[in-house]
Structures are given as structure tokens and as C-alpha cells.
């Protein structure tokens with residue numbers, strides 16, 4: 001490992017340490033970014049050398065190719081937590097993109113704020129949340145997000161993008177689609193309310209409240225419910241290599257649902273806009289035989305309590321993960337004619 005004296009650029013770093021799936025080749029150069037004003041200099045450094053640049057958080061939603069990345073990897077470590085109080089109820093909280101998301105959620109919950117407590121325990125950084133409009137248990141970041149601060153690589157300036165210009169929809173945004181790679185997110189500003197969350201709650205959350213005889217619906221109570229539900233279903237990426245849900249929940253038209261119901265009886269589904277329904281990808285995987293599935297060939301498996309989570313049991317190469325993923329996609333497609341979409345980003 002060699003260092004660049006001026007900017008502490010490290011060389012030849014295994015990318016597996018920047019992915020919770022713990023796979024991938026080598027990055028030619030890696031630099032931590034602690035300050036939003038350091039981005040321009042880092043990009044100039046890369047440009048001088050003709051290197052491509054990628055910015056990441058902690059890699060909780062990234063799969064790196066075995067070939068590695070021959071450019072400069074910027075690791076976002078920008079810390080910031082600023083609160084602006086408008087009145088007794090309305091708060092604006094600006095969170096640095098490199099802050100650990102769950103710690104930021106905990107801070108807002110400790111202050112009695114509602115808005116993001118159902119997004120507790122989601123791995124990764126705050127700056128990653130707008131990219132796929134992270135959502136869970138009835139909340140999504142688009143509901144509270146006021147603006148995204150980012151370095152615009154097209155104009156070379158820091159910009160503030162209001163939520164309305166983020167093209168948010170179900171688990172997606174402009175940062176993942178039309179403007180993929182253009183903006184380096186440096187902070188998010190959220191509008192949170194200092195009051196209790198209002199029912200109705202997501203089914204699993206209400207079931208937890210009922211089971212534990214909880215009637216005082218505070219942000220803390222909702223956070224604790226979500227943490228308990230997530231812990232019971234999902235592996236901790238600190239101990240088990242995984243990227244969370246590996247496939248998005250497919251949205252299909254009602255005709256497809258009717259056909260599935262004719263073929264398979266009851267199919268769980270929820271409305272997802274006009275003429276469309278959302279089907280749990282976990283159900284499709286279970287029906288296709290991937291519940292608690294362990295594949296000795298690739299070293300990959302599915303998490304016993306949630307088949308949507310692919311787990312690296314002893315895979316050494318991304319090629320093995322990709323082969324396992326394809327086996328699932330093909331089997332599900334053969335059975336249901338639905339093509340599952342991978343959720344984690346394959347880079348570079």
C-alpha cells in the first residue's frame with residue numbers, strides 16, 4: 001500500500017472492504033472525503049491522470065466486479081448534523097452524507113421527532129438514502145426530504161436540489177436513473193415533526209404493537225418495533241456478508257396477477273398505482289424453491305428468515321454471486337414469467 005503525500009490517496013485497495021457482500025477486485029486509488037469542499041480538488045487530481053471517479057458511502061448496496069476499478073474511489077465521510085427549529089413542531093435537520101444513517105435516525109428519535117424512525121437500522125450512509133428513495137415499514141425518504149446538497153460534476157459547483165426535482169418514485173430517483181453518476185451527494189435536509197407518528201401503521205408494526213401491548217405510539221416505540229422486526233428477519237452485515245434485499249419487489253399489471261392467481265391460487269399483492277400491483281419478491285423466491293437455500297457450487301445462499309437476502313457463505317468471487325443470482329432470476333422467470341431486478345448496484 002502506497003500513499004500520496006498531499007491527499008492521502010491510497011493505492012491498490014481490495015474493494016471487498018467497500019461492500020458488505022465482501023467481494024470484488026481491487027481499486028487503483030482510494031481517497032476519503034471528509035469535507036464537501038475537498039471534492040473539487042479530488043476530481044482535478046483524477047482528471048490530471050485521466051482516471052474515472054466513483055463516490056460511495058460504505059458499500060451496503062454495492063456489488064463490485066472481480067475486474068476491480070482502475071480509477072479513483074472517493075469514500076464519503078462527510079459528517080454534519082444541524083438542526084433548525086421553525087416552531088414547536090417543525091424541524092429542519094441537515095445530515096452530512098457520510099453520517100451513519102441509523103445513528104442519524106437515533107439522534108432525531110431521541111429528540112422526539114417523527115418522519116424517519118421507520119427507516120431505523122437500514123445499513124449505509126445518510127447520503128445514500130435519496131438515491132433509491134429508501135423506504136420501509138410505511139415511510140420513505142421522499143416524504144420528509146426537503147433538499148439534497150450535492151457536488152454537480154457537470155457544472156463543477158455545489159448545488160441544492162429540492163425534493164420536487166429529485167424524480168422520486170418507488171425505490172428510485174434521478175440519482176439512480178437519468179443522472180446516475182452526475183451528482184456527489186454531500187448532505188440531505190429533512191423536515192421532521194416533533195410529535196408522535198400517526199396510525200395506521202404498516203401491518204408488521206401494528207402486529208408488534210398489539211403483541212407487546214404498546215398503545216403509546218412515540219417515535220421511539222416505532223423505532224424499537226422496526227428494529228425488533230428487522231433483527232428477527234435480517235442478518236447483521238457486520239457478521240454475515242450480505243447486501244440486504246437483493247431483488248426489488250416487482251410491480252406487474254393486473255392481467256399478470258390474474259394469470260398467477262389462476263395458476264397458483266392466492267398470490268400476496270398490494271396496489272401500486274393504476275392497474276398495477278406489487279408482489280413480494282420474497283414470495284416468488286419461496287415458491288421457486290429458494291427458501292433457506294444453500295448452494296455449495298457458488299458458496300452463496302439465501303437467509304433462512306428472508307430469502308430475498310442473498311448471503312455470501314463462502315464465495316470468493318463476484319462471478320459466483322452473479323451465477324447464483326442468475327440461477328434465481330432464471331428459475332423465477334421460468335415459473336412466473338416475471339423478471340426480478342437486482343437492487344444493489346453492480347460497479348464499476
Ligand code: NAP
Pocket residue numbers: 132133134135136137138171202203204233244245249270278279280281282308343
Ligand atoms: P414485507 O414487509 O414482507 O413486504 C413485502 C412487500 O409487500 C413489499 O413490497 C411491501 O411494500 C408490500 N407490503 C407489505 N405490507 C404492505 C402494506 N400493508 N401495504 C402495502 N404494501 C405492503 O417486506 P420485507 O422485504 O420484509 O421488507 C420490509 C420493509 O423494508 C418493506 O417496507 C420493504 O419495502 C422495505 N425494504 C426497502 C428496501 C429499500 O429501500 N431498498 C430494501 C429492502 C426492504 P413496500 O415495499 O411498499 O413496503
